[in-house]
Every structure is written in C-alpha cells, then in structure tokens.
Amino acid sequence: MLRRKALERLAAWKRGKTTQALLVDGARQVGKTTVIEEFGRTYYEHLVELNFIDNPEALSAVQKANTADDLFMAIAAFAQDELIPGKTLVFLDEVQACPDVVTMVKFLVQRYGQYDYVFSGSLLGTGLRGIRSVPVGFLDSFTMYPLDFEEYCMARSVSNQALEEVADAFRNRRQVNPAIHQRMTDLFHEYLIVGGMPAAVDAFVKTHNVQQLRLQQQSIVDQYRRDISQYADNLADARAIRRIFDLVPAELSQQNKRFRITQVSKGTRLSREEDRFLWLADAGVALPVYNVDEPRYPLMLSMNSRLFKLFLNDVGLLTCMCGMDVIRDLLNDRTDINYGALYENAIAQELKAHGFNLFYYKNNSIGELDFVIEYPHGYIRPIEVKSGKSYKRHSALTKALYTENFGIHKGTVLAETNTQCEGNIDYLPVYMVSQFRNE
Structure with a gap:
C-alpha cells in the first residue's frame, strides 16, 4: 500500500469536523478511492461505499431522492455493510455522475448527522463545477494530485531520517549529506520517468519493468482521451480538446512553451478556444501556468489569463507521451539533451500539489522567469529551473532581482547541484522543491 499524505488530511477532517461532510476531488487515477477506502477501514468499524458508475441501480435510486429521508433510504438499500450510528463512514464515489447528491448534504447531515460522509469524484471538466461552495458551511473539500516527490521517495523506501536531512538542509541552507x-x-x-500516478508507481516499484510502467501510463493517457470524448460538450469541442492534449509534449519542447491557437483549430473564436484549454485544467488533466505582467505581490492582480504555458498533471505521463527514446536517454543519463520541459513539468506539479498558484513572468527587456510563486506573508520568489550544468547562467533572474520596483530580495535556481548560496541567489538541488511549502 502506497503511503499518501491525503490520509492524514482525511484524519484531520475527522478530528476537527462538526457537521461537515467532505468532498475529495481530483483527476482520474490519482488514488482518491484507494485512500478513502483505507481511511474508512482504519478509522471506522463500518464502511458503506456506493460507486455511482459501477452501480447504476444505486445511481438511479439516489437520483430519484427528493428529500434527505429518500436519499438515506436509497443509501441504506444498497449498503453492503451495517449502518451503525457513530461507527460508520458513508462513502459515495464518482459523484460527478450524480452531483445533485452533494447539494443535498446539508439536509443529510442535519437529519442523519450521526454518520460521517465522504464524497469523491473525478473533475472531468464540468462534473463538480460550482459544488464546492454548495451548501456553505456543510461541506469541506480538498483536491488530490498524483504522488508528490516525497511520497514517491517513501514508495521507494527512503527513510524518514533521509527525508529529514533534506528538510533540515533546506531550512538551514546547507549542503545535503553527499550520499x-x-x-x-x-x-x-x-x-x-515514473511520475506519480499510483498504478504506475506501484507497477514500477514491484517489477522495475519499464515496459509494464509504460503500459500503465499509456492506459491512463488513453483513459483521459476517452474522457474528453465522453464529457466534452460536443464533437467539435472533443476533437479540439484532444488535439490540445496531444500537442502538450510538442509545445513544451518549443523555446517559449506556449500554445498558438492556430495550431489547434483555424477560424475559432478566442473565447471558445480558451474554454477548451480550461476544460483540461478543470478536469485536472493539465496545469496552466499563467503569465504575470509584473512579478510583484499580489501576483493575481497582474495575471494575464490569455497567456499561459500548459503542463500535464503528471510528468510520468508526459515522458510516456514523448516516447520510449526519451526514457532510454534518461536511463542512460545523456547530458546532450535538453530535459528542461520534463524538469519544469515536475516542478509545476510539485508546486501545485503543495498549494501554490502557478505563474511565470516574461518581458522583452528582462527575459523569462520559469516560475514566480508567492507566500501568504506577502513576498515573491522567482524560480529558475536548470537541467544542465550551466545553471549559474540566469540573466533574467539577475535582472529581476535588481529591478527595484519589483521588490524581490532573493531568487532560487533549482538545478543539478547540492546547496550553494551566493549573495541573493540560492542554488538548490532540484528535488528541494518538495520543501518550499515549509518556508
């Protein structure tokens, strides 16, 4: 069983909740169902689980419910375990197939509050849109992502002592133990290569067979393409969205990593094309990184919503879509290839999983900063990501640090190096992105 941080998030909800149910959403295949089932078995004597895709009869019964009594009766009718007050978790899975059930949670917990309720669903573009705020005060929520780098390290049997060594080195800006x-x-x-999709990680950890890994990853890519066909509003949208999804690896290999709308479909309104890009983001399949006009706090005020780079939700899927030759080159540690897109994708998904909004900055006179993040206490951190040995060449970062009105005091370069701090620039090993949330 893979160790997931989401399990502690679920446990914290149980400890602190009053009348709230919990909604866990996220892209397909990120491990929502597995974690919630483990939570139910660990913290409750009884687990009642209904999956609205696997059990169409339960879906039909729930859809017909007009009151909390009707809904609870439908749940009880299809329960495979006992409903014991104070000892039972009611887990309703794939609720994007029946979003109305979530909007009834207020009445459910008021009428039958002696049970705990967790809902889970895949984002799939529009299925859960707007539900997070309905009903106010009766629904907690969080989004699950693929395994982050620390979770991957735990899956690969890295000790807690080793992880703490990295954390302490980050806090004190010192070099990590060489080994x-x-x-x-x-x-x-x-x-x-592996990424963080649980099925792919599990297959690799058990077999170390790259062919088995690719089969798992390709299966997920194919599932995403089928989801686009099934859940997009119409055939034209489905084709355009699939086109965008398939183009992500090629676009990330370009120098500016930005899409040109004419490459997707000609003669389409800009607003229409934006909706198609956002469909992938809403489905959790892609991660947009938005341009800001100025790298100043708060970044949201200078965000340009029509200018963005698009990464995949999992770097392993990106590597899979790039083909077997890229995997062979990574395994052989080839140094003559630009892996910048893969590195940046990993950084983007790590930052997103740790709660950072994703921005970058580009200016003709200054250049481009790969990422710009902000912390709640009001300061900005520009980040450059370097996959090669020339990581101390960063003219854009240097210019940004010396642009007085930006108010940036320190910059970070993530690179193939151990920790080095020189003036107002921290050169950190690329894996230390996992520690940014702790600062």
Missing part, C-alpha cells in the same frame, strides 16, 4: 544527495538526485531522475 543522501546522490540518492535523492537519482530518485528525482527516476521520478521524471
């Missing part, structure tokens, strides 16, 4: 640094660097390179 641990090499181990973490090797694992990060491996993570670029």
